[in-house]
Amino acid sequence: MSRWKILLEKTLWKHIGILAGSAVVLLISIFFFLKIYTLHGQGAPVPDFTGLTEQQLQHLINSRNLRYTIIDSVHIDNMPKGVVIEQVPGAGQKVKKNRRIFFTINAWTEEQVAVPSLMDYSLRNAKVILESFGLETGDLIYIPSEYTNLVLGQHKEGKPVEPGTLVPRGSKIDLLIGRGLSSETTAVPDMIGMTLEEARRVARSVSLNIGATIYADTVATATDSLNAFVWRQNPPSQRGFQLNLGASIDVWLSIDEDLLKPDEPVELPEQEITDDFGDEFF
Known part of the structure; x- marks a missing residue:
């Protein structure tokens, strides 16, 4: 083997060795840099915030250089309102500065x-x-x-x-x-012009109930339902008319005030009446 060939081989291996050594040094340097930069193993344990209100936990959060967010609230009857009932990360886990802690608290208002x-x-x-x-x-x-x-x-x-x-x-x-029905009776009250709720109170006051409630087509909205009044009832209120206690009165409701006006006399057409034998009487 010539001197030049031997010299070239030695130089090649020397360069390879230098490159390998440089790579090892670089990796070790990066590892130590990341360890220092990320403060590996130097995190502090998270305090137990369970049972604290938001006002109480703020001082502890600030003293540990942490941050927090309330992400949810639930309702638990046997716990004070507004206290922490769950945290992430949990108590005792190590975290670094400026880490955000997420809290779930007991709701302030009743469910x-x-x-x-x-x-x-x-x-x-x-x-x-x-x-x-x-x-x-x-x-x-x-x-x-x-x-x-x-x-x-x-x-x-x-x-x-x-x-x-x-x-x-x-x-x-x-x-x-x-x-069940009682054997006692009571007079039928006059509920014409009353709202449904007023009619119910009047009916209960004499131990009666409201039965069917029939709304006119003019009652189209919730406001109409509240303002609707009774314009017809069955049985009607008549002197001497009695119902058993607990019986029901059907009512018809509308917002058309014209229905409350007294009916004008109407002249009925003359009708033919026949007896069982077909004879006609006038």
Whole structure:
């Protein structure tokens, strides 16, 4: 082998060795740089914020050079309102400065649920429905009715509550329950011109119920429904006309005030009357 060839081979291996050594040094340098830059292993444990309000946790957050965001709220009955119930990262996990902590807190306001429609359900079914909505059965108010153990009304704190009304979870709903007809009777009240709610109050005051409610075509909106008045009732209010306690009165409602005007006398056409034998009488 010539001197030049040997010299070239030595130079080649020398360069390869230099490149390999440089690569190892570069990798070690990068590793130590990243360790210093990211403060590897120098994170501080996250405090336990559970049970603290937002105002209470702010000082602790600032003293640890951390940041936070409240991402959600839930309702738990047996915990104070506004306190932290969950955090991410969890307590004890090591994090670096300026890390953001995410909190879930107990809601400040009570959870609201919609009141279901309980009318015309049996008492047993009404109780099951209330429980499924997170509500409780309140007082049972038995009233005379031709129906026994049927829900005829729903109240909250002594006032009627419409289906869909939002109330706090756990609220008590009082139920008006039919207990069958009474042998006692009462005069039929005159409800012409009253709103439906006024008619219901008047009917209850004499131990009667409102039966069918028939709205005219002119009642097109929710406001119309509130303003609609009774223009016809069956049975009508007549002197000496009596109903058993608990019986129902059907009402027709409209917003057309012309229906309240007294009817003008109408001359009826003369009709033919026949007896069983076909003879005509005039």
